[in-house]
């Protein structure tokens with residue numbers, strides 16, 4: 001297992017994994033690195049959500065339709081009028097693989113929101129959009145769901161896609177599309193908290 005880089009929260013002093021830390025503040029007053037729970041407490045204080053109840057969510061393991069186990073980590077963010085929970089796998093200490101997010105009302109029960117997120121993860125894991133026979137990726141049916149991400153190697157000119165929790169380069173994806181030469185397509189973009 002790779003070593004996870006830890007950063008000390010400037011409010012509670014706890015050392016937390018770097019993916020849990022939020023740098024908040026502004027150029028005038030300076031920035032502070034806060035753990036997720038201290039960040040949420042600060043936002044709750046500033047926005048008057050006194051009843052907001054935060055808790056640390058332990059990692060959950062889920063099995064995909066191919067029988068492979070995925071460990072999901074969670075982050076809760078109170079962002080004023082909404083609260084979000086995102087789920088992700090970790091690779092070398094950074095969020096990677098399957099990622100999923102949900103948004104709700106800060107007054108709602110956080111456990112209920114978490115339950116809906118886990119249901120969403122299960123639906124995500126229940127289908128494979130790409131087959132990798134002999135390392136030759138092909139679109140399995142006629143629908144592909146995924147995430148558009150930054151591709152360092154392409155300097156942002158073309159995206160890196162994550163499909164079935166796996167990285168797919170734009171070049172690989174465009175080659176897969178050529179199986180459908182002459183066919184039509186529809187491309188629809190969704191907010192990260194929606195379900196495509």
Ligand SMILES: [Zn+2]
Pocket residue numbers: 009010011012013014034035036037038039
């Ligand atoms: Zn803290």
